[in-house]
Amino acid sequence: MSSRTGIRAALLAVIALFGPSAPSEARIVSADDLSRYCAEEAMVRLDASRSELIILPVEQNRGQFTVNVQLDGRPGMVECRFDRNRKLLGVAVSGAGKTKVAHKAGPAAPKAALNKCLYTFGQEATVEKVSPLRPGYSEIILRADNGSRRVACTVPDDGHEISDWVEMKP
Incomplete structure (x- = not known):
């Protein structure tokens, strides 16, 4: 079996195991x-x-x-x-x-990342958008339930620290 056939067989096995x-x-x-x-x-x-x-x-x-x-x-x-x-x-x-x-x-935000952003935001908020970034990071856009405050929170999926915090114009 050539290496190309072996790689193809391994890929098909992974797809069969986890599904598309x-x-x-x-x-x-x-x-x-x-x-x-x-x-x-x-x-x-x-x-x-x-x-x-x-x-x-x-x-x-x-x-x-x-x-x-x-x-x-x-x-x-x-x-x-x-x-x-x-x-x-x-x-x-x-x-x-x-x-x-x-x-x-x-895309759903990892729970730890979402909790870190919501805790830092400090008030009840609605998640407007979640964007996966490079592996292990997400950008979460939050909008205050009362008022016009919006932020973009970039955080690692484990939520240990916020990488970037941008207060957006209403």
Whole structure:
């Protein structure tokens, strides 16, 4: 076997093992998995275990599906919205302490990086955009829920320090 054939075989094995990667905005979830998918999002975004969650029934309104997942015994709720084809439209998190977060589907910021930016921002904010930068870094655009303050926060994915902080003009 030539080295070229060996490399091709190894690449096909990796793809078979992990599957082709698709951007999160293209994620299509089957009707049966809408609740499970949203529960997984809630566990990550609210830092909760599965036993701490209350999953409400899937709602359908005007061709869109909505799943709400609440924390049992403390504030916090995740709302997942899907279009009529069950394509993820967005995930919103509310009531989880001071870190109210909502953003459209797209690249998700690592939790440690997001928490560092929100803590530094110092007030309730909405995540407008998350852009992955060089490996291990993200840029997170935050907008204040009350007021016009906006910042661009560049942070390593482990959230140990902020690399760049830019107060943007409203």
